[in-house]
Amino acid sequence: MKYWFKNDYSFGAHPQIMNAVIAANLQGNIGYGFDEHTQYAKDIIREKCGLPNAMVEFMIGGTQTNVVACSFMLRQWEAVICANSAHINGHEAGAFESTGHKLLQVEVGIDGKLTPELIAPLLEIHKDVHLTKPKLVYISNATETGEVYTKAELMALSKFCKSNNLYLFADGARLGAALTSKSNDLTLSEFASFVDLFYIGGTKNGLMYGEALVIKNVDLCEDFFRMKKQMGAVMAKGWIQGVMFKALFEDDLFYKMASNANEMAEKLQYGLINLGFKPWIKSPTNQLFFIIPNKVKSKLNDICECEDWCVYDNNHMVVRFVTSFKTSESDVDGLIESIKNIVLKSR
Amino acid sequence: MKYWFKNDYSFGAHPQIMNAVIAANLQGNIGYGFDEHTQYAKDIIREKCGLPNAMVEFMIGGTQTNVVACSFMLRQWEAVICANSAHINGHEAGAFESTGHKLLQVEVGIDGKLTPELIAPLLEIHKDVHLTKPKLVYISNATETGEVYTKAELMALSKFCKSNNLYLFADGARLGAALTSKSNDLTLSEFASFVDLFYIGGTKNGLMYGEALVIKNVDLCEDFFRMKKQMGAVMAKGWIQGVMFKALFEDDLFYKMASNANEMAEKLQYGLINLGFKPWIKSPTNQLFFIIPNKVKSKLNDICECEDWCVYDNNHMVVRFVTSFKTSESDVDGLIESIKNIVLKSR
């Protein structure tokens, strides 16, 4: 049997989540998210975020949430600023552009982070009315390469966006991993205070599916449900999302699962460095990126599900290892031991 | 406690479905529907449909499936023909038009059925190149008011579409109810043979969520996954859909659940007629539409979750009652008894 480090969605729901779904399964609930579980889960999230008046809506997956949230904030000629490595700019198959908006890409470093300095020149150019109008800045926390924004960094971005009349949106597919990272110095409510809208990822943190979108300015949100419906994002049995998010925020499960993923990643990172492998970027969250010699790589797939990220050079690949709520110490130990054997044999 | 006849998505998954999900939950599976459960489920569906080469893809919900499937078949200037009462023309918040295509509405009767005779004049008008080009006919089976197409009716539509170079798409949100209806004379594979593409509804027939889209002409489908991804319809934990559909088609659960819903509806229809209520349309499937005096209606909501469909006249509402896999004989008996009491008291 292989070790699973391919991603954080190879396993379904945490048992506590699954038990909550089973308990509500045959109960009878109003459709489309108008049920009591959902209302309760929204209230918990508002409370945890310190945003008693925010709109919270449960979405199905990350691509959908990014697309619905970003396009919801924009008029037709308005554009989104993002890192060239942003998820919305790549592995979403043009989903955002399919809503008719342009993505304005900023070249960033491996860490995937945007800064005011990187964005400013683009704003200058776009004063020209023959161009689209930048209106929203998209960031991810954790970023696509597992990095996290510090309080100082996020505060600076937030201030810059406000003073330039830009919305700040955070893709939180791995927000749990970010907030429980050793590099993090933000609470959920502090994080929430710096952005205009964001989502709390459930799919990659122990739910079967589901993301919680939070929009702070409720004046904008009057018709959000119609938009959500139009975008195919309303589930008939929406109450299942309510049940799962309720369970996610009870008993700190959200943080516990993300912490486990981070701790297992740290342990694995330590082990791989000890074996002599070089990290491509030293991630403080649950995605690790290592520069692996091709001759090791070719045998790695026999023992482990992991992901080719990109070509490093003629002799090396960057390989991604991802941990999750389900990853155990023995998984990590076993993987390290197995890789050790590959290395030994390949000498 | 109230009786639940509001819709067929108030209850979650049939226990057999849920057990299958639990069994696979912590197994480790490849993401995005490339896992073995999903491949197996697709094979079963191809077999049951008698379409060994068809493309089968699992979608999340009905609105999404309608939008993705119909727009996938069209070039930008091509339009869809549907009944004015079609789901795609109403309770989908303009989802189809949001892809940039026009819906050409045909006025139909209460039964919601399209016929060649109803469509032909519209084709004549649209020979004019200043208009959109009709390219796909959208029908629902069962229709929005619970009616089913007979083999003769569907064959006639199919022939008409072929000879006019139109695709025929069937929204099968309630295909189980249609195929197990007493009015039905079609098998699944016969049904499949008459249309170009369709979906088998899971959400309204005992799954947590999920619809199985079937497209017969695989030459068109090379890039379907990219389209699906772009439309936010790919689930990271797609293997859960595979597991659910596998369980749905094992042990004839698909038919058993739908049959139960139909039988319970028939029993309820009989009971309501016996109490003196008049059906708006005499549905042979799991949705019933009754003309209810307002003074009965006002008390009905205390004992039963059901849905106001439309105003009939100043003194009557059309009320919809829906049964599901979960509806039991005692639910039906209890509801009839309770309505009887309302009627007695209201005299």
Place this chain on the structure above:
Amino acid sequence: MKYWFKNDYSFGAHPQIMNAVIAANLQGNIGYGFDEHTQYAKDIIREKCGLPNAMVEFMIGGTQTNVVACSFMLRQWEAVICANSAHINGHEAGAFESTGHKLLQVEVGIDGKLTPELIAPLLEIHKDVHLTKPKLVYISNATETGEVYTKAELMALSKFCKSNNLYLFADGARLGAALTSKSNDLTLSEFASFVDLFYIGGTKNGLMYGEALVIKNVDLCEDFFRMKKQMGAVMAKGWIQGVMFKALFEDDLFYKMASNANEMAEKLQYGLINLGFKPWIKSPTNQLFFIIPNKVKSKLNDICECEDWCVYDNNHMVVRFVTSFKTSESDVDGLIESIKNIVLKSR
């Protein structure tokens, strides 16, 4: 040589318009409509409309103007209400829907007019959040069949729209014909006061091309140029539109040309009725619709360019005759004489 009654765009520009273009042709002008001719023309139009603060923008053609103007006013989930016979719903090849919005059609009479009573039921139904949100009412003046709105009718619509939070847009492709019609009791500035946005048609009233879009609420218009550019509606040599519209509103040419068209139409209508033909609708503007026996119709095309509008019955067609700034008394007399000959011969 045939008589030209096919439409009001078979002839180019009125000589006064053409002379103005020639005068400015090699003058040197800033591009994209930022030149002085354009600014001056906008000022004249604002003055004539009694709207000193309105935004005026020159567009290229009618379909483009309808699509840009209507979609500019809407958020993604918002819809337009129009008559089923509206130009935007037919001979624009789905242009409006291609921007992602739904058209909500209201069945109207031959005159093509909308009323509060016809719209109200649709608003009631669309309180349901699973549907699109109606936000703009589209009317045409003159309508597609040549009718005009009276002051009382337009005032009622205006009041209804305001109280229901709906924008009122008027397609003015033939606004000149409407305002100079004998049935009209509105001045341009009264007309402008009742709608939120509208356009003054140039293409069908003596320009080579060009429509003047007027939006009253300039707070909405900050980014209109970016939208216009995105929709391909900005002309590099935009100053030509400015020159033409300046000439159109100097010396009352706008009214003179439209009046000529209406007078020639009236004369033709009188003549055709005298010959025993029955009008399908008795139009007070420059489009006439007559019920013509097929055996007359078959010979009509030899002497006259006119348009088949629709089939009336097995033996008759509805034929449209259109007059323009170019139509002369001798054209009308000649046509009537020729038709008289056809009739005599066909007895």
Place this chain on the structure above:
Amino acid sequence: MKYWFKNDYSFGAHPQIMNAVIAANLQGNIGYGFDEHTQYAKDIIREKCGLPNAMVEFMIGGTQTNVVACSFMLRQWEAVICANSAHINGHEAGAFESTGHKLLQVEVGIDGKLTPELIAPLLEIHKDVHLTKPKLVYISNATETGEVYTKAELMALSKFCKSNNLYLFADGARLGAALTSKSNDLTLSEFASFVDLFYIGGTKNGLMYGEALVIKNVDLCEDFFRMKKQMGAVMAKGWIQGVMFKALFEDDLFYKMASNANEMAEKLQYGLINLGFKPWIKSPTNQLFFIIPNKVKSKLNDICECEDWCVYDNNHMVVRFVTSFKTSESDVDGLIESIKNIVLKSR
């Protein structure tokens, strides 16, 4: 009076073009481009291109043509590859993305040219089905900075596109300038043979407006008119475009006008270099880009309409000078003399 070197659309139509329009102005012509002038003009263009079977359609402006042509060739999930400096990626206000497609940008040099080597890596990455599918390569000839593709370069691109199943589209807004450039070694028909579709720019080469789109594979084009109509690109008085393009290709006016622009540019380039100014790129067509000291620049605007292109450094701007059919030797001499005076005074 100022010298006009701001762009090639500050002057209207060449007198021969204007005279042709005047001659046809009150003639009576069928609408929407179905007239005889238009048919004749299409035939001439097919002949000049050596493409007897191609589709030729007259469009209004460059942005519109790029958007309609590119999106016409694509399915929803397919993307366009272009230089980061491409017109479609900048000064079109997101028009292409507004049709729902993604632009994949390739970083190129100042010359704005794409090569197979620059495109290949992007194709490799996009084999991943989670990404959009590249399907069309957009180039401009002349490029945005006035450079031209050689026969060898275009042949290589063409071969690469064919073997990778990509369409090759050429934006020919300044095709006349390219084909009459001293650096050019392509005839119009050779050029046409290397691309799948392209347009011949009229707006920037002596027409009032209008571009001629040519698509070689007519099997694709059956419904092009419906698409064109939907995109607001059909003009009611389309026959004016026919008349203008007929005149453009009679008497070699197309080449004569472009040659004049190029010769005047060459003369100006020579003069500016003689005055000691450095070209940013040494353009062989009618757009010149010079690095101008800010203190010269500040006085330049008093004597000449020209365009700030970009900041070169703290002390210099890149300024664009554009010539046209209208530019005369005395215009160039006068400008050089005037700049000389500025330079002398600023010492």
